[in-house]
Every structure is written in structure tokens, then in C-alpha cells.
Amino acid sequence: SDSYSLLILPGDGIGPEVMAEVVKVIDWFGANRGMSFDIRHGLVGGAAYDAHGTPLTDETMAEAQAVDAVLLGAVGGPKYDVLDFSVKPERGLLRLRKELDLYANLRPAQCFDALADFSSLKREVVAGLDILIVRELTSGVYFGEPRGIHADGNNPDNEGGRVGINTQRYTSGEIRRVARSAFELARRRNNKVCSMEKANVMESGILWREEVQWVHDNEYPDVDLTHMYADNGAMQLVRNPRQFDVIVTDNLFGDLLSDAAAMLTGSLGMLPSASLGAPMANGRPKAMYEPVHGSAPDIAGQGKANPIACILSFAMALRYSFDEGQAASDLERAVEKVLADGVRTADLMGPDGGTPVSTAEMGDRIVAAL
Amino acid sequence: SDSYSLLILPGDGIGPEVMAEVVKVIDWFGANRGMSFDIRHGLVGGAAYDAHGTPLTDETMAEAQAVDAVLLGAVGGPKYDVLDFSVKPERGLLRLRKELDLYANLRPAQCFDALADFSSLKREVVAGLDILIVRELTSGVYFGEPRGIHADGNNPDNEGGRVGINTQRYTSGEIRRVARSAFELARRRNNKVCSMEKANVMESGILWREEVQWVHDNEYPDVDLTHMYADNGAMQLVRNPRQFDVIVTDNLFGDLLSDAAAMLTGSLGMLPSASLGAPMANGRPKAMYEPVHGSAPDIAGQGKANPIACILSFAMALRYSFDEGQAASDLERAVEKVLADGVRTADLMGPDGGTPVSTAEMGDRIVAAL
Ligand SMILES: CC(C)[C@H](C(=O)O)[C@@H](O)C(=O)O
Ligand SMILES: CC(C)[C@H](C(=O)O)[C@@H](O)C(=O)O
Numbered sequence: 001s002d003s004y005s006l007l008i009l010p011g012d013g014i015g016p017e018v019m020a021e022v023v024k025v026i027d028w029f030g031a032n033r034g035m036s037f038d039i040r041h042g043l044v045g046g047a048a049y050d051a052h053g054t055p056l057t058d059e060t061m062a063e064a065q066a067v068d069a070v071l072l073g074a075v076g077g078p079k080y081d082v083l084d085f086s087v088k089p090e091r092g093l094l095r096l097r098k099e100l101d102l103y104a105n106l107r108p109a110q111c112f113d114a115l116a117d118f119s120s121l122k123r124e125v126v127a128g129l130d131i132l133i134v135r136e137l138t139s140g141v142y143f144g145e146p147r148g149i150h151a152d153g154n155n156p157d158n159e160g161g162r163v164g165i166n167t168q169r170y171t172s173g174e175i176r177r178v179a180r181s182a183f184e185l186a187r188r189r190n191n192k193v194c195s196m197e198k199a200n201v202m203e204s205g206i207l208w209r210e211e212v213q214w215v216h217d218n219e220y221p222d223v224d225l226t227h228m229y230a231d232n233g234a235m236q237l238v239r240n241p242r243q244f245d246v247i248v249t250d251n252l253f254g255d256l257l258s259d260a261a262a263m264l265t266g267s268l269g270m271l272p273s274a275s276l277g278a279p280m281a282n283g284r285p286k287a288m289y290e291p292v293h294g295s296a297p298d299i300a301g302q303g304k305a306n307p308i309a310c311i312l313s314f315a316m317a318l319r320y321s322f323d324e325g326q327a328a329s330d331l332e333r334a335v336e337k338v339l340a341d342g343v344r345t346a347d348l349m350g351p352d353g354g355t356p357v358s359t360a361e362m363g364d365r366i367v368a369a370l
Numbered sequence: 371s372d373s374y375s376l377l378i379l380p381g382d383g384i385g386p387e388v389m390a391e392v393v394k395v396i397d398w399f400g401a402n403r404g405m406s407f408d409i410r411h412g413l414v415g416g417a418a419y420d421a422h423g424t425p426l427t428d429e430t431m432a433e434a435q436a437v438d439a440v441l442l443g444a445v446g447g448p449k450y451d452v453l454d455f456s457v458k459p460e461r462g463l464l465r466l467r468k469e470l471d472l473y474a475n476l477r478p479a480q481c482f483d484a485l486a487d488f489s490s491l492k493r494e495v496v497a498g499l500d501i502l503i504v505r506e507l508t509s510g511v512y513f514g515e516p517r518g519i520h521a522d523g524n525n526p527d528n529e530g531g532r533v534g535i536n537t538q539r540y541t542s543g544e545i546r547r548v549a550r551s552a553f554e555l556a557r558r559r560n561n562k563v564c565s566m567e568k569a570n571v572m573e574s575g576i577l578w579r580e581e582v583q584w585v586h587d588n589e590y591p592d593v594d595l596t597h598m599y600a601d602n603g604a605m606q607l608v609r610n611p612r613q614f615d616v617i618v619t620d621n622l623f624g625d626l627l628s629d630a631a632a633m634l635t636g637s638l639g640m641l642p643s644a645s646l647g648a649p650m651a652n653g654r655p656k657a658m659y660e661p662v663h664g665s666a667p668d669i670a671g672q673g674k675a676n677p678i679a680c681i682l683s684f685a686m687a688l689r690y691s692f693d694e695g696q697a698a699s700d701l702e703r704a705v706e707k708v709l710a711d712g713v714r715t716a717d718l719m720g721p722d723g724g725t726p727v728s729t730a731e732m733g734d735r736i737v738a739a740l
Binding site for chain 2: 085094122142159162170211232234256
């Protein structure tokens with residue numbers, strides 16, 4: 001049977017406690033499905049800074065390059081707000097994305113039936129919602145040069161005397177490859193892609209629109225492609241999110257739009273993500289999997305965190321890294337079953353009652369349901 | 371009595387028909403409140419392009435500089451999609467904003483009680499919502515240089531061979547002045563400002579955060595200031611928008627976040643905006659007023675458009691340009707009365723019935739209610 005190598009980076013806040021539940025799930029698949037996992041552990045974010053003075057050591061980066069998939073918990077916390085930009089927890093995450101060249105960030109926003117009433121939106125607007133945001137993850141304003149803050153020496157009109165600069169920069173090749181990811185994924189779903197940018201005010205948005213259209217016309221003419229300005233996209237996500245199937249957009253727009261989309265579902269603690277790059281020598285893509293939620297320092301260490309987003313991120317690893325689609329579906333069904341049974345972490349406790357459980361109990365229940 | 375000069379630029383799509391209703395309202399105030407208006411008319415956007423081959427002529431720009439306030443309808447439409455970037459309808463709008471130096475864009479997101487059920491969000495989440503987004507409007511990635519699309523000549527890795535660039539650039543002075551606008555406005559409301567950026571990934575966001583904090587600490591220590599990452603801001607707007615009072619953010623984030631906020635209210639056809647600059651010699655600020663909605667080409671010319679957003683934009687002109695706070699409140703109350711009476715344009719027709727009216731009838735009713 002195949003052997004799968006994983007690097008587990010729990011990170012900060014609730015990262016370690018939700019990741020502990022993922023490890024239970026991995027162990028179950030190892031013991032019961034004849035999969036063999038080679039697991040390494042490492043530090044990222046504030047945890048790495050505390051130990052090594054950097055949010056990601058070169059050794060950990062090298063391990064991330066060597067494994068089939070990285071599983072990441074979450075990074076950041078108020079404790080690290082005072083740190084210099086260059087060593088903030090986020091820099092560890094961004095270095096992983098960039099150096100692994102994980103250009104396609106898949107963020108499903110799915111509304112779980114048992115949880116539809118948690119949404120701030122009306123049930124009839126979000127019930128059954130199942131959209132996939134494909135966010136470009138290795139370019140754009142996150143990485144463009146020049147960047148920085150400097151003195152605006154000779155400008156008497158500039159009270160304060162400083163200037164802050166970032167650069168939005170996309171090559172046609174960067175746009176085409178993430179567009180291909182979106183079209184491929186759409187073919188396995190409802191065959192619709194909506195591309196979002198601000199081509200009415202940004203030239204980089206014009207290039208984005210043209211290149212996505214080019215990939216469509218030349219390679220995926222069978223997929224239904226539309227374009228939308230990102231501000232209208234933000235509106236339409238609030239107004240009627242079910243009009244979308246796959247949304248493809250750049251790094252910064254994707255950051256905002258995918259968070260808005262996640263919140264529509266009402267269950268942020270449920271949402272996984274996958275970040276994929278080019279195939280490695282063994283045919284598997286470079287990959288990192290992480291929950292959409294953050295490190296939630298306010299509830300860390302209290303057994304209150306919901307491990308499902310992180311567990312479903314591992315399901316995405318089974319599907320996209322290891323081609324274990326059946327195992328992925330089984331895990332997703334186990335999660336649904338536990339929810340249908342009314343098992344609830346603190347974030348999922350609503351007026352309809354349910355059985356309150358801790359982070360660890362939720363993990364145990366899911367393993368039992370498997 | 372005072373004389374107020376106005377430049378009316380109806381623009382494209384439904385712009386002319388909603389502006390016709392504003393003119394009725396202006397005439398009413400002229401006839402009944404002893405105000406004297408000096409009104410000029412001009413073209414902007416596609417309408418100006420059709421007539422003159424440019425979305426804003428130098429003559430119209432000069433008139434905009436000369437008047438107390440510009441009233442703008444809306445610009446754009448599919449007919450102009452094929453135009454070169456440099457002459458697209460939007461360029462006319464952006465030129466007005468930039469050359470009038472209208473750095474503070476005020477976008478109230480208010481949920482009208484009679485219309486709360488139109489929101490895709492639950493009534494209990496949005497009822498009574500009253501937030502004000504202050505968006506920086508003359509800088510950032512909308513105007514930063516370098517910008518453009520060019521050949522990426524020597525890069526064999528760049529399939530497609532082009533690169534698109536925009537520059538996010540803010541000076542400390544640009545940030546401070548819009549921060550002051552936000553703090554001033556907050557003092558007249560609930561004294562709370564939330565500033566949004568991506569200081570965790572963008573240096574321009576760090577500068578933004580530091581300068582807003584500086585203005586607070588040195589000039590507005592009495593106002594309650596918080597900072598939030600813009601992606602979290604997008605989430606929180608969906609989750610619980612009433613946690614906010616005034617939000618201050620940059621041009622691009624403001625574009626997306628204010629549109630999302632507008633859609634929360636469920637009544638986009640109701641929302642006005644004001645764009646304000648520095649005081650002129652007569653003490654009035656440079657100013658432009660426009661509805662938040664777009665040109666809605668699909669319903670243009672059919673008498674279906676809701677003129678209220680444009681009429682309430684004129685109410686903002688009364689308040690911010692002419693210091694006619696009482697007249698502004700009277701106009702706002704007239705709108706509320708008409709809504710409470712069940713008078714509804716097509717966009718406001720819901721399951722609860724109401725009296726359907728055309729664009730022109732809605733204008734007449736509001737004038738009658740005055
Ligand atoms: C933590 C932060 C750097 C990150 C981002 O901005 O990409 C996060 O918001 C995300 O969406 O994964
Ligand atoms: C029409 C367009 C240029 C404009 C913008 O992006 O600012 C619009 O979306 C707005 O928010 O006023």
C-alpha cells in the first residue's frame with residue numbers, strides 16, 4: 001500500500017488542540033484502511049518565533065518541501081502584535097505558500113443543513129449553499145515589489161512625511177495557471193466559473209480578465225464563464241450566494257471575498273481549505289491544508305475549539321494529495337453523522353439544544369462514526 | 371438668503387430619470403424655503419463619451435471646480451465595455467474625484483424599518499442598522515503609479531508574456547486627513563471608529579494603522595478607536611454589522627466593504643453617498659453627491675428606477691455643503707413618511723404589498739410629503 005508523508009504544523013492559539021484531533025483521525029485511517037503515514041511535526045508562526053526567533057526555520061521549510069502534504073493549524077495572536085513585520089507569525093505562513101508555490105487556494109463555502117440556522121442570513125438564502133472560491137495565493141499585492149514604508153523627504157504637502165507602498169503585480173502565466181485550476185474544478189462540479197476583479201479601475205484587473213477569458217476560449221470552452229467586478233461580487237455574495245459555483249479571483253480580493261463567503265455559512269468552525277501547487281516527481285501536487293478559521297487566542301487551551309474545519313482539511317488532503325476520494329467522502333460523512341446526532345462544540349450550540357462536547361470529544365465522536 | 375450653485379451630471383442608464391426627481395425636490399426647496407439654487411447641467415460617463423469622445427470634458431471639469439456641489443447620477447453600461455480603459459465611463463467619475471480632491475467618501479448603510487425584510491440577512495441582525503463607512507477616495511491603488519500592462523520580454527516562465535501592474539501608495543498626510551473626517555463624524559454619532567486594513571501583509575496597511583492611531587492619540591483621544599484586518603471586517607459585517615459605528619478604510623477596501631454593507635440593508639436603491647474635500651474660499655467643502663447604486667442599464671428608461679438614493683444624496687448635500695441640517699432632516703422624514711405609507715417602486719415591492727409607483731410618481735409623493 002501507499003505511504004503518505006505529512007508535516008504537521010499546529011501553530012498558535014487553538015491550532016495545537018484542533019490538530020490533536022486530526023492526528024486521531026489520521027491514526028484511524030492508518031490502522032483501518034491500510035494507509036501508511038509518515039508524520040513529522042514542526043513549529044510555525046508565534047510558536048516558531050518563541051522557540052527560534054523566526055516564524056519559520058529553514059529546516060522546517062526544507063521539511064515542508066520534502067513531504068507530500070503540510071497540515072497547518074493556525075498562526076498569530078495578540079502576543080505577537082508588537083513584533084516587527086518581518087518576523088510576525090503571518091510571515092511563516094506566507095513563506096510556506098510562496099516557497100511551495102501553492103498558487104491555487106481552494107476555499108469551499110458550504111452550508112451544513114444541520115447548521116443553516118447559525119447563519120446571519122435567512123435560511124432560504126443559504127440552505128444548500130455549496131460554492132468554491134479559488135483564490136490565487138502566491139502573487140499579487142501580497143508579494144509584489146517594490147514595497148515598504150519610507151520617508152517622503154521633499155514633500156511639504158505630506159504631513160507626517162512618510163509613504164507606504166505595495167505593488168499589485170500579476171503575470172499572464174500566473175493568471176492562466178490558477179484559471180486552469182478553477183476550470184478543472186468547475187468541470188467536476190456545476191461547470192460554472194465567475195471571475196472577479198476590478199478591471200474598471202485596475203490594469204492588473206484587465207490583464208486578469210483577458211487571460212482568464214483566453215484560457216476559457218482556448219482550453220475550456222465548455223465551461224460557463226462570467227466576469228464580475230469584485231465590489232459587485234461582494235454584494236452578490238450577500239444578496240444571493242447560490243448564484244455561484246466556482247469563483248476565481250486574486251490573492252487580496254480572494255482574502256476578503258472568501259472570508260465573507262465563509263461567514264455566510266454561519267459555521268466558520270467547519271470550513272477547510274487546500275492550497276495546491278504544481279505536481280511533484282511522485283505525481284502528487286505540492287500541498288498545504290488548513291482550516292479557514294484563525295488561531296482564536298481568546299478560547300485557546302480551553303477545549304472549546306471546534307476541530308471539524310481542521311479535520312475536513314485532512315479530508316481535502318485525502319482527496320487532492322492522496323487520491324483517496326472514497327476515504328475523504330467517508331470522513332465527510334462521519335462528520336455529517338456526528339452533526340446530525342446533535343453533537344456540538346461550543347460554537348455550534350444553538351437554541352435547538354444538542355449535546356455539548358469538548359474539542360477532544362468531538363474528535364473521538366468523529367473517529368467513532370468512522 | 372444664501373445662493374447655492376450646483377452642477378447636475380445625470381450620467382448613464384437610470385441616472386437621468388432619477389436625477390429628474392431630484393430636480394423636483396430642489397425646485398420645492400427653492401420655492402418654499404427661500405433657498406436660491408444656481409443650477410447647471412452637464413454630461414459625464416458614457417453620455418459624455420457619446421457626445422464628445424471623452425467621459426468628461428475639460429469644460430465640465432472646470433464647471434465642477436466652480437460650483438458648490440456636484441450631483442451625479444450614475445455612469446457606465448455594457449455599451450461602453452469595448453472602449454479603451456482611458457475613455458471608459460468610469461474615468462470621468464474618477465477624474466472628478468481626483469481633481470476635486472474629494473478624499474472622504476461617506477457611505478451610510480442604514481436599514482429602513484419599513485424595508486428590513488428585504489435584506490437577505492435576518493431581521494434581528496439588521497433592524498435598526500446605522501453605520502457609516504468613510505472610504506478614502508483619491509489615492510491608493512486607484513491612482514498609484516506605476517500602473518499598466520506591458521510585455522514581460524525576457525521571462526520564459528511567463529506563459530502569455532505580459533505583466534499587469536498597479537501600485538497601492540498612501541502618504542501619511544493622505545491617511546491623516548481622512549482619519550480626521552472619520553473622527554469628526556464619529557463625534558456626532560456614537561463616538562466609535564473602526565479602522566480596517568491588512569497591516570498583517572501590507573506595509574501600506576501598517577502605515578495606515580499607525581497614522582490613524584496617531585491622529586486619534588493626538589487629536590481625538592475621546593473617540594473609541596479599534597483596528598481590524600479587512601478580511602475580518604468583511605466577515606464581521608456579515609456576522610454582526612451593528613457592532614460598528616464609523617468604519618474608516620482605504621479606497622479599494624472601501625469599495626468592496628461599502629458595497630457589502632450596502633447590500634446588508636436590503637435596499638440598495640435607498641442609499642446615498644457624499645464625497646467631500648477641503649473647504650473652498652466660501653467655507654463650503656468641495657463636494658460631490660451620488661447614489662451608491664449603479665446605472666442599472668437593464669431597467670433604464672422604463673420608469674422602474676427608485677429615485678430615493680439620489681434624493682437622499684441631495685439631502686446629504688443640504689447637510690454637508692449648505693449647512694441646512696433642518697432641511698436635510700425634513701427631506702429624510704418625507705422619504706420615511708412615503709415609505710411608511712406603503713408607496714413602493716418596483717425594487718421595493720415585497721410580499722407585504724404596497725402601492726406600486728413609477729420613478730416619477732415616487733418623486734411626486736416625496737415632494738407632496740414635504
Ligand atoms: C493570516 C493572513 C496572513 C492570511 C491572509 O491574509 O492570507 C489569512 O487571512 C488567510 O486568509 O489565510
Ligand atoms: C464605478 C467605479 C469606478 C466605482 C469605484 O470602483 O469606485 C464604484 O464601484 C464606486 O464604488 O463608486
